[in-house]
Amino acid sequence: MASNKRLGRDFYLRDVLEVAPELLLKTLVMADGKGAMARYVITETEAYRGPEDKACHASKGRTNRTEVMYHDGGRLYVYLVYGIHWMLNIVTGPSENPQAALIRSVKDFTGPGRVTRALGIDRSFNGEDLVSSARIWIEDSGIATGYKTSERIGIDYAGEYWKTRPWRYYL
DNA sequence: TCAGTGATTAGG
């Protein structure tokens, strides 16, 4: 029987290159506070890894915006891009080690901006802790899987090396 | 193919 159990801190404390692919097929759960829960299976992620990664916001240093990425893994990093779209990221790794996994798609909602629109994610979720939050968390479906990889999308500015890292993971 | 949109950042 599938475990349907909330993932604990240890899951998120590992390197983003381990966590990002393992998020595939896990279930993102949203509770509305009135007893209703919506469940979304994660189908596409990307890894952003440390100050050296020119595509990672932490490559520009520690700022108010990037502060949450310096926390222990398990927090959410939510920011607005192009003035329109909220991006949902899961902070990974130990503290002082800025990394995050971008949730690009869940089942039925393809594209990071569409995911947050469908789920009602906005800046109020920035910093939320998936390990203790009453309104959002991730459950282990107990299903193992294979996956594909590719270059990350939308980071042409990062230069040839970082642009070509195969850090996008999808089913 | 390309405009929209506004938070964030660097710089004067």
Next chain:
DNA sequence: CTAATCACTGAG
């Protein structure tokens, strides 16, 4: 204060 940039999307 100004100006540039942007981990995207939908319309045409």
